[in-house]
Amino acid sequence: MGIRLIGFAALIAAAPLAAQAQAGRLELPSFAGIEKKANQAVDISLDGPMLELAGRFMSEEDPGEASSKKLIIGLRGIYVRSYQFDAEHVYSKADVDAVRAQVARPGWVRVVSVRKDEHDVDIYLRPNGKLMDGLAIIASEPRAFTIVNIVGTIDLEGLRRLEGKFGVPKLDLGQGSPPSSTP
């Protein structure tokens, strides 16, 4: 009885840690059927230990790699699904909407949402104090879609530095301006 009580207490104590480890992680579908139809497919799933291993092989001398190495230190996972097709509307919008539904849940905030010529890009963050637990990018257009999910303590300054290194100008993801909530 005593052992069961201790086990139960340990389970209760560990539950928030487990939840924290999964916070910011989206359940990405396998997209197995879509992958066969794509002319280009990227399916990347890297958990914390793999990112740590990757960091050990990144150069300190290359600016892009050095910045990436610093950025991934606080990450618990990077997950990417990206597909390009020869024809339009090969994939179902419902496939992407299933992921959009996950970031519509409480905890996620949409910070960028742009639509132009059937090209949609939405960027979501999962704030945790001054840091972030997760980032989600969902981009879709008739012949392609991309979903990026970065899990972990995302330092916004680090993210900004990465944007600069990869030639991406600064976005106003800022700590100063409150992001608009997902409708």
Add this chain to the structure above:
Amino acid sequence: MTDRQRDLERDLRRALRVRDPGPDFAPRVLAALGRAPDARRRPRLARWMPVALAASVLLGLFIIRSDEHSLDAQRGLEARTQTLQALRIASENLESARRMAIGD
């Protein structure tokens, strides 16, 4: 003491009397020792067997260790490539969003 007892005693005294082995006794004994096979000496192969066994074990461990390092390096380089690709895709989409937002 009977005659038979006396004869026996005489024979014993004769048999057990001190005799000089001669000056070449010691060299003969040493020479005989040199020719005799030493029961304690093992064959050459048996003597080297533990060394060969230890060397084989060390070589095996080295090969396993090398394979592990090679596998780790392979996995690490693959993870590095995937991480950089993932970050590049993320940054490209951020750039795309920015361009769309500013109407570029």
